[in-house]
Amino acid sequence: MDKLREAYVGEYASGKSEIAINRALELHRQGRKVRLVDLDLVEPFYTLRPIKKELEDKGLEVIAWNTGEIIGLGETGTLLKPEMKWALKYGGDVILDIGYGVKGVKVINLLEGLEDERPLKVYAVINVARPMTSTVEEIVEYISTLGKVDGLINNSHLGEETDEEIINEGAYIVTKAAEKLNTPVIATTVAREFAHLVGDKDCMGNPVKILELHMKKAFW
Amino acid sequence: MAVLPPMPKLWYRETKPHKFCPGCGHPLVLKALAYAIEELGIEDRTIFGCDIGCSLLAWDFFNLDTVQTHHGRTTPVMVGIKRARPELICIAYMGDGGGYAIGSQHLVNAAVRNENIMVVLANNTVYAMTGGQMAPTTLPNQKTETTPYGRDPEKTGNPTLGPEMVAAITPDTAYVARGTVAKLGQLKSFFKKGLQRQIEGKGFSFIEVLSGCPTNWRTNAEETWNFLENEMTRYFKVGEFKVPGQVKEDKNE
Amino acid sequence: MAEKNLEPIIKERRVFITGNEAVAWAGVAARADIMYGYPITPQNEIMHYWTRLAPKYGKGFLQTEDEISAGFATVGGVLAGKRAFTATSGPGNILMQDSMSMAEMMRIPTVMIITQRGGPSTATVIYSQQETTLTCFGGNGEGIRIVYSTASHQELFDYTIKAFNTAWKYRFPTFVLGDGYQSKMRESLTIYDPVERGIELVPAEPFLGKGGVAGLDRPPVHLRNTYNMEDELYEVVRELVDAYNAVAHEIVEYREMETEDAEILIVAHGIVSRAAEGAVARLRKDGYKVGSFRPITLRPFPAEQLRKCADRAEKMLVVESAEGQLKKLVTDAIYGSTTPIETLFRPGESITVEEIISAVKGL
Secondary structure, eight states, X not given: OOOOEEEEEESTTSSHHHHHHHHHHHHHHTTOOEEEEEEOOSOSSSSSGGGHHHHHHTXXXXXXXXXXXXXXXXXXXXXXXXXXXXXXXXXXXEEEEEOOSXXXXXXXXXXXXXXXXXXXXXXEEEOTTSXXXXXXXXXXXXXXXXXXXXXXXXXXXXXXXXXXXXXXXXXXXXXXXXXXXXXXEEEEEEEGGGGGGOOSBOTTSOBEEEEOOOGGGXXX | OOOOOOOOTTBOGGGOSOSSOTTOSHHHHHHHHHHHHHHHTOTTTEEEEEOXXXXXXXXXXXSSEEEEOOTTOHHHHHHHHHHHOTTSEEEEEEEHHIIIIITHXXXXXXXXXXXXOEEEEEEOSEETTTXXXXXXXXXXXXXXXXXXTOOOHHHHOOOOOHHHHHHHHSXXXXXXXXXXXXXXHHHHHHHHHHHHHHHTTOOOEEEEEEOOOHHHHTOOHHHHHHXXXXXXXXXXXXXXXXXXXXXXXXXXX | OOOOOSSOOOOOEEEEEEHHHHHHHHHHHTTOOEEEEOOOTTTHHXXXXXXXXXXXXTOEEEEOSSHHHHHXXXXXXXXXXXXXXXXXXXXXXXXXXXXXXXXXXXXXXXXXXXXXXXXXXXXXXXXXXXXXXXXXXOSSSOOOSEEEEOOSHHHHHHHHHHHHHHHHHHXXXXXXXXXXXXXXXXXXXXXXXXXXXXXXXXXXXXXXXXXXXXXXXXXXXXXXXXXXXXXXXXXXXHHHHHHHHHHHHHHOOEEEESOTTOSXXXXXXXXXXXXXXXXXXXXXXXTOOEEEEEESEEESOOHHHHHHHHHHOSEEEEEESSSSHHHHHHHHHTXXXXXXXXXXXXXXXXXXXXXXXXXXXXX
16 A cells, blocks of 8 residues: 655645644555654644644544744744654655745755655645635645645635635635646635535545544644 | 036035035035935935934925935935836945944845945034944044043944945845045045946945035144045055956955 | 825724834824934834825824933924824833923923833833833822723724823823734724714914914914922922813723622733623622722823722722732722722733632632
8 A cells, every 4th residue: 555645735824734644544544554743833823732642542643843942933943853854754644734935845955755755745735715816826836835736625714704605716726726727626625514514525526535623722 | 696616417406505514425425425416317216314423404405306214224215216126226324333233133134245336425423413333333432422532443343344245145236336525536435336336237236425524533634634644544445345347356266 | 106195094994904004004094294203112013003004194203322312302293282102111111201201390281102012121022011010100209190091902003092182171191001912913994084973173283383473473383391499389280280180180090890899809900801891790600709900091090990899899909010000009099998808919911810819719
């Protein structure tokens, strides 16, 4: 069985971490060995750190700092934990949660083992309720700044105000952008709370994945 | 009818005679600066900013829109104005304390960023308005109220060489010079070159001016000019340190 | 090349963004011309998003060498007649008080966004309400400034736009006091073009560089903040304070919840007021006669309005993520009231609905 290597990228607060966690847990449920890596080097808040223990208890291997482990996060900078550099050297699946930032996917240049035969798939998470990725043109422009991207994920929502309209609007816009970019739409993701608004497929025929939300308690 | 002494048109008559001490270098600096502005014909768009210390006495000196800021902060205020309204010609005026001590980070970084403003710094080797304390430019062994036995470079470092420093950190388009109130014609030409850079939008200019402070030096006219022309120039070389377009020869070639 | 859209029209819509992004978008919506800033967490994304948006809307940005410079450059931008703003936090807020004191003295309408972090000193980059006193009274003067304390992303957007209007209308430095939680949380809000909503934008005008030849076409403008005599300064400050007091009643904003018959009055500002209002809603269901009062403007402070509520109540509970900074404002405002004041202080730490409920039940 091939080991998977996937990286989730996207705009600030687009839902990358949530999707990365859900993907890691999904693979784990299939009986696979999974390692989840926090590669958010820009944003000291809303990262995997605060829920690291919880995720480890669920059976994932998580490479992230413990919040209390280093002094002055956001003040000393966001530090690369040495283990992160070697994160790809692993016998199981590797899921990378990549933070936002102008450098996009380039953060993976910090990792050893990229030249490995197993390809690293990069998926971009899009929420069209975010004003800089709200139209087909904006998404196409944004994706082109990221570097290599292997697929888009429509994670369009309005938090607690999410409705069918925003999910469908997202599905439509993201699908159109994907066509222009000549890349697939991997899925539309919807929080469990709003799962009843959609079926197995979104209005554009893309598969729907239901998200359990873990990041709300992950502020610090 | 009283006859007015000759003064630049740019000097604001309502506030003359000015408040600087007799023999002070500031009015001479401001005279050369006024003539430079007049000759370039930029009176309609020049903004003058002055610092704290004696330079603040220039707050109502010119027929120019003027703002007096905080100690050391004239450079960032003028940077802020210039960035917001690039069509204005911005001049920051300060003393050695304002430019080399409390506001040195602003001078250094404005120079490095090649901000399109002109900084004019009067160097009289003392904090004058606060009563004659040691300045960054106080000469070795010079007595001030806070170096009563003379400045000891072992303990307080050597006098700041401002233009030398600014020349080292600015790009080639910048203009850097040190003038003196003992050579007003030369000083005016330095100001004009600096302002010309700004008019052309080519970047930073910095002109330090050796300036007399007989009040704090406690010197008579002869001693004042002797200190200014002979003592100070031994340490502070007068001339141009960076002239745009003038390629420096590499002597190590 | 990005198209320069000099008359930004933000399409009105619901969006899902962080508070810092909301501020950057509000700057665009308010037709801000230029931002000056220096990196500090948790403020950074205001700059990150302003620098992403600025070229698209023909706006300026300068990253300065420190917060002292950013504050004074903002003063310069405003003197030049532009809608200039800056944003900072904690130690940066301390450094910017130098320039804000100049803005108070010379009535320079700067706009400054503050994302409070933990203090004193470097402390944490996370959250607190410990910059309340500093933001209200940080200068070497009388606090002649306007401070809005926001509680949500929508308010960050609304009040950032309003801050430019208030600043330019009344000519006092104006602050939007947020915090690390508001900066970083993700919430939905409506972004909009205030002009399309019929909100009039108070025009900026130059203090310096007014056109024409000074001394020929008009007298030169000479601005200073230095004076000689104590009586001379007294006149200046008196005039500033009188001008401030004369318009204070037009500026004050506050929010009351269930105060009419409240026996217990919770007083909180900023994001803590959300927990307070949540507690009131739940306690009311359980039959507690509880209400809440939230000053939205901390300077000027809604003193009369609070006093009326305080006099009706049997007890007050002041709740804040600081050790009594809001309480100082409260006790000053209601001096003479005999309503006892209890406190729930959590310097540098967030406060939940449950904690307030249990504090109220313990009264």
